[in-house]
Amino acid sequence: MFSNAELGIDLGTANLLVYSKDKGIILNEPSVVALNVETKDVLAVGTEAKSMVGKTPGNIVAVRPLKDGVIADFDVTTAMLKHVMKKASKKLGLSLRKPSVVVCAPSGSTSVERRAILDAIRSCGAKNVEIIEEPVAAAIGADLPVDEPVANVVVDIGGGTTEVAIISFGGVVSSNSVRIGGDKLDEDIIQYVRKAYNVLIGERTAEQIKIDIGYAPVEHQELTMDVRGRDLVTGLPKTIVLRSTEIQHAMNESLLQVLEAVRATLEDCPPELSGDIVDRGVILTGGGSLLNGMQDWLSDEIVVPVHLAPNPLESVAIGTGRSLKMIAKLQKASV
Secondary structure (H helix, E strand, O other): OOOOOEEEEEEOOOEEEEEEOOOEEEEEEEOOEEEEOOOOOEEEEOHHHHOOOOOOOOOEEEEOOEEOOEEOOHHHHHHHHHHHHHHHHHHHOOOOOOOEEEEEEOOOOOHHHHHHHHHHHHOOOOOOEEEEEHHHHHHHHOOOOOOOOOOEEEEEEOOOOEEEEEEEOOEEEEEEEEOOOHHHHHHHHHHHHHHHHOEEOOHHHHHHHHHHHOEOOOOOOOOEEEEEEEEOOOOOEEEEEEEHHHHHHHHHHHHHHHHHHHHHHHHOOOHHHHHHHHHHOEEEEOHHHHOEOHHHHHHHHHOOOEEEOOOOOOHHHHHHHHHHHHHHHHHHHHO
């Protein structure tokens, strides 16, 4: 069914990862494209494009063509994928002629959104394209026994969406997807700093604040951080000092919505599988799972053990690649 070139692609809102069955993760780049507005030419993709965000002249824009885990700008996504496929073939040292690709999609995505993903990958010359649900890919990548009749609970907190799913026997028993992830937390921080200090900060600064002093709603020793932005009153650059407790408060509402999705999924769980969840706990994956205190907070709230996946940032891509072998099984389970 599959030719030699088999790739797994995690088409994430924040990062795009490519997995090859022989070499593992061969590409991990931000999902950002730098475009010339006038000519619509792609100037840079990935890390190089991300370094341009918020720093380009008027005729160049750095855009993220994926929003909430799905394609927001089809043409730019296709251009980005073509670029990525070229880079992947260089890394593999071969020309990728009609590779077979497995790509993941959020479990809450519509058929139209999935069709856009399939079309974008096919337009890059892929032969067979299969779609796998993100939480299933995350579970496979986190080394969970997804094809056994036991409950595997995955909470995948990505850049655009949070996917919560209970997987058993290769299929999704119960799932919830909320369009809240790392990007929404960054947005919360930007809005808070604007309201509280009248200072405007960029996305990259907000992300750095979240990584350095962002905390889930747990007690912790307060940290501070110097942040530079633009004073909205004077229009001049300004430095302010932020405390971790205020950033924690700014992100609180979004994190509670993530918790609500986890609770709703567990409430839909068949009673036979509930016992497994108490014993085996929940696996956290995705970049958002690395937020300080996330593991302890979720564990306290849902009163079951919460474990962090071995490679939270790469779980979905690894699972997508590994699922090449399991596609037949998963398809049988979902029929």
